[in-house]
Amino acid sequence: MPSSDLYPFLYEWRGSFxxxxxxxxxxxxxxxxxxDDDWNDQxxxxxxxxxxxxxxxxxxxxxNIIWDGLVHAFVEDTIVAVRVRRQGVGIRLIEVARERMTNSAAKTPPFSAASHTEFEEDTGRECQHQVCQPKEVPRPVGVGRGRRL
Incomplete structure (x- = not known):
């Protein structure tokens, strides 16, 4: 939806910047x-x-919604320009992210094809075919897998 007087902000999942x-x-x-950070790459x-x-x-x-490649996703760097603060922009950013993740194919989210072998020992993952898979790690009784947003 283009911005208008009634809806002055356009929100877009994975919008360009x-x-x-x-x-x-x-x-x-x-x-x-x-x-001079490369936000597109990051x-x-x-x-x-x-x-x-x-x-x-x-x-x-x-x-930014970052995740561990498995089951945990969380909010990072919610940023709103000073000139539009106190107009609900930050709240709506979070709402759109949540809607998108719960009402879409977030169960099988896209993951970068970049190799993550440098994290293998620290994270308990085995990386094969450039996609990290969880190692079989015993969990205490009563502890289940987490849910995404």
């Missing part, structure tokens, strides 16, 4: 100097997904 946009938003939100490799918020002037918010 430029590194410059996110770096500027991050610097403003966390009050640090402007970095989010593509490490995230289950993200939600962008835009208005007629550009990117005003983003939330």
């Amino acid at each position: 430029t590194n410059q946009e996110v770096n500027a938003l991050h610097a403003e939100a966390f009050e640090h100097r402007l970095f 989010l593509d490799r490490l995230s289950l997904g993200w939600v962008t918020a835009r208005d007629d002037h550009g990117l005003v918010g983003i939330v």
Whole structure:
């Protein structure tokens, strides 16, 4: 839905953005100097997904949903531009992320094809064919698998 006076923000799951946009938003939100981070690469490799918020002037918010590749997903870096704070943008970013993950194919989320062998020993995973699989790890009685958002 395009933005309008009634709905001034456009929210998009895995919405496009430029590194410059996110770096500027991050610097403003966390009050640090402007970095030159490659957000497209980071989010593509490490995230289950993200939600962008835009208005007629550009990117005003983003939330990153990271995950362990198995069953745990959590919110990282909810960022809202100062000029649109207190208008529900942050809340709506989280709502869209939650809706998308519970009402979509989040049960089999996309995972980067990058190799994760460097994490094998630390995480208890065996990496085969560039996709990490959980090792058989005994769990205490009564402990089940977690649920996604």
